[in-house]
Amino acid sequence: MTTTEERKLAKNPDTPPQLLKELSARSSVLSRIVARNQKTPPDLLEELSHSDDKTTRKWVALHAATPSESLIDLASEFPVEVLENPIFDFLILENPSFFEEMRPASLRSLVKREQLPTGLIKHASKIEDESVQLAILQNSNLPK
Numbered sequence: 022m023t024t025t026e027e028r029k030l031a032k033n034p035d036t037p038p039q040l041l042k043e044l045s046a047r048s049s050v051l052s053r054i055v056a057r058n059q060k061t062p063p064d065l066l067e068e069l070s071h072s073d074d075k076t077t078r079k080w081v082a083l084h085a086a087t088p089s090e091s092l093i094d095l096a097s098e099f100p101v102e103v104l105e106n107p108i109f110d111f112l113i114l115e116n117p118s119f120f121e122e123m124r125p126a127s128l129r130s131l132v133k134r135e136q137l138p139t140g141l142i143k144h145a146s147k148i149e150d151e152s153v154q155l156a157i158l159q160n161s162n163l164p165k
Contacts, residue, residue: 027051034060041065049074056080067091082106089116096127104136113141120145129156139164 022030030036031044031054042065045055049072055061056069056077063086070081070091075098081087082095082102089112096103103109113119120128120141131137132145133156142164146157157163 028054031055032058034058036060038062038065042068045069049077052077053080056084059085061086063088070095089119093119093123093127096123097130100127100130100134101136104131104134113144120148125150125152128153132157133159135160135162137162 027044027047028051030040031051036044036058038061041055041058041061045052045065045068052069052072052074053076056066057080061069061084066081066084066087067090069077070087072078072081078095079099079102081091082099083106085107087095087106087108092103092106092109092112116122123131128145128148128150129152132142132153137145137160139162142157142160142162145153148154
C-alpha cells in the first residue's frame with residue numbers, strides 16, 4: 022500500500038476501526054490523521070492520547086469522541102484544545118464533579134485560560150487546592 026493510499030484510508034470515515042488502529046501504529050503522520058478522523062472510536066482515541074507525538078495528542082484533545090478521562094489527562098498539556106472540544110460543556114453538565122476529578126496541574130492549566138466561561142470559574146473556585154485558587158486569580162476573566 023502506498024503512503025497516499027494509507028493517508029486516504031486514515032482520513033476516510035468508512036475505514037474500519039481495526040484498520041484505523043493499524044494505520045495509526047505505522048507512523049506519527051498517520052496517527053495524526055487518524056486522530057482527526059470523525060469516526061475514530063473512543064478506545065483508539067484513548068490509546069492515541071498516550072502517543073509520543075505531541076501533535077497527535079493535540080488532535081485527540083480536540084476530538085469530540087475522546088473519553089472524558091483522556092480529556093482530563095490532556096488538559097494540563099492542551100488546556101485550550103480541551104476547552105475548544107465540542108463536548109467539554111456537556112462533560113461538565115453530565116458530571117458536576119468534573120473539576121474535582123481533575124489533577125491539580127490539569128485544573129490549573131484550565132482555570133488560567135480566558136476562554137473558560139465565568140460560570141465554570143465560579144465552579145472551579147470551590148476546589149480547595151491553594152495552587153488552583155492562585156491560578157484562578159491569574160485569570161483576567163475573573164468576575165470582579
